[in-house]
Amino acid sequence: MHLLRGAVRTYAWGSRTAIAEFTGAPSPTPHPEAELWFGAHPGDPAHLQTEDGDRSLLDALRADPEGELGQAVRGRFGDALPFLVKVLAADEPLSLQAHPSTEQAIEGFAREERMGIPVNAPIRNYRDRSHKPEIIVALSQFEALAGFAPAARSVTLMRALGVAELNPFINLLAGESDADGLRALFTTWITFPQPDLDVLVPAVLDGAINYLRSGEQEFAREARTVLELGERYPGDAGVLASMLLNRLSLQPGEAIYLPAGNLHAYLSGVGVEVMANSDNVLRGGLTPKHVDVPELLRVLDFTPAVDIIVHPDSVRDGAELVYPTPAPEFAVSVLTVDGEQLGHEIDAPTRHDGPQILLCTQGSATVHAKSSAVTLRRGAAAWVAADEGPIRLMSQEPTRLFRVTVGI
Template identity: 60%
Template sequence: MHLLHGALRTYAWGSRTAIAELCGRPVPSNHPEAELWLGAHPANPSGLQVGESTVSLLDAIAADPVGQLGTRARAGFGDRLPFLLKLLAAEEPLSLQAHPSAAQAKEGFTREEAAGIPLDSPIRNYRDDSHKPELVVALTRFEALAGFRDPHRTVDLLRALDVPALEHYIALLEGQPDSSGLRALFTTWITLPPPALGTLLPQILEGCVRYLSGPAESRVYAREIRTVLGLGESYPGDAGVLASMLLNRITLEPGQGLYLAAGNLHAYLHGLGVEVMANSDNVLRGGLTPKHVDVPELLRVLDFEPLTGPARTASAAGPGDPVYVYATPAPEFALSRIELTPGCPDAELRRPGPRILLCTAGSVTLRCGDEHLVLERGQSAWIAAVDPAVTVSTRAGSAQLFSATVG
């Protein structure tokens, strides 16, 4: 059991306050802080505190894969940690994106390797051969676009804008209100020539303004329309603004989760959350970004089946148990949230590691055999497979902890 030091990633869409405040550092930070990586990703591995020294978790696993990962994890995923845990702080929208399936990732990675595209090239789509299912759990109210909306509701939304130039596109979806119709409309919009996009998008944004100025009782899609206007202001002339009108608009309250399997188009808009994913960096972007957008490759991986009820809640591991589990089908990871209050029983994490624990509220004591470790808010710990079972107790008042391990 060791204290784990995360790797901070600074992107333009990050927050100057959220991660810094959670970790007890001065705010505002010098740069927008977007993600804190906790894991053994080759691009930015975390560090293990060993005495007075810090050792890369990647190196520690390479030196002792059996002790760090255990036989079960190695049998499924080899000598690599299969999951990556993150703190994610979005002050501005992330790019519109999707992730490939396992088969698509292997094929794409092999193809780009054979083509000689460097791993660090800005036009590289596949930086590894793994898929990237992911689960984000809100720490604050968390806003997102996730998966294609039911086509009938999308037709209703588009009609409500009362934009004559949309009639052709509405008819396209209305005539085929299923995944094929969504594919046809999305493909048409994402490949519009710049002159056509430059004509259509301003008319839609004007329709959005008119809609929001109408009677309050008729503004059923006010949240969706405000999002379109905000994206149109931030990304003028971007086809991703059109695509956003086809997606579910999600608000997660603290503790709620959002699971996204391969192929689901999504964009996180605003908020602070804990995110766990397969240990991959494969992203296919569709807009709302100055980064590389490969539309043909994106169309190859997208799942156009409407996504219904994507938000998830956690279930208690047992009666009176302070451990709440987020069920997903992902074999690479399992995430649980531990809620401790004064006088409640200690939380026992009997399942063997590898495990990463992240304290997001209060202060806790971890006991692992004869060892103990204190985690303050914003701190994390690594539990190796060889370590004994862990017991977690609150030090004073209420505390919250997230636990990520192999699925």
């Protein structure tokens, strides 16, 4: 077991304060810090802090896959860590995006390889052969657009804005089944000629302003989001698409799970994000980056997403909260030490014999494994190799540790 130094990713939508304050680093930072990666992704692996200096987790896995991953995990996923843990800090909206299924990723990767597109090229869609299911657990209030909303709600929203230019599109959506109507309308908007967008988007922004001035509250969040996106991305089809998606506000501890094909855009906030170890992204707008409309339409699932909020299950009298998902690559839970447990060694519930990444988000705890112990404070993480479990915790103050393992 070793402390794990994460890799900071700097993107324009990140925060100059959130990740720095979370880890105890100087704040504000010179550049926006968007993500802190704890994993073995080849693009930016985390580093083990050993007595002999820092060592890439990716190198450690390559040197001893059996000891680090365990026989069962190797049998299922080979010699690669199948999950990636991130702290995500968004001060501005991320791009509107979706991720492919495994079958789509395998086919897309092979196709782009045949075309000779370099893996790191800006126009590359598929950088690996994996799907990318993901869960985000809020650490602060977290705002998001996630999954298509039922068509009837989007129809009601657009009618409430009172924009005459929207009437043909309302009729298009209202005249079809949910999935067919959403597909038809989203496809129309994302392929709209720019001169038409330059007329329709401002009209919708005016409708949102008028709605908010009216004092109505049912769609106030949606109207504000339309205005915020329209200000940042004038004339972007993603501004219109936001009216078709679920607008969610998560409180700390609440979570969203997104399987393949779900269109989404994280708007603001800090959260712990766990995903399959993949970098496959199909973008649909709200970004200066490459947007491949035909490929995005190929992977999107237009079925309304009505069950993407994840409700954690309590294990062993509340010592662990498990966020259930169907993803085989990862399992996410939170270990809590408080009350009468303080000052005593607590055995963490045994998940299985695979590796673990622990991330402290509150308090401080000493983590004991078979042959070593480390102290985790807020913002610090640890790698527990498969041959180092199970673990025990000791804390003198209320403490929360995110624990990520391979799915059962």
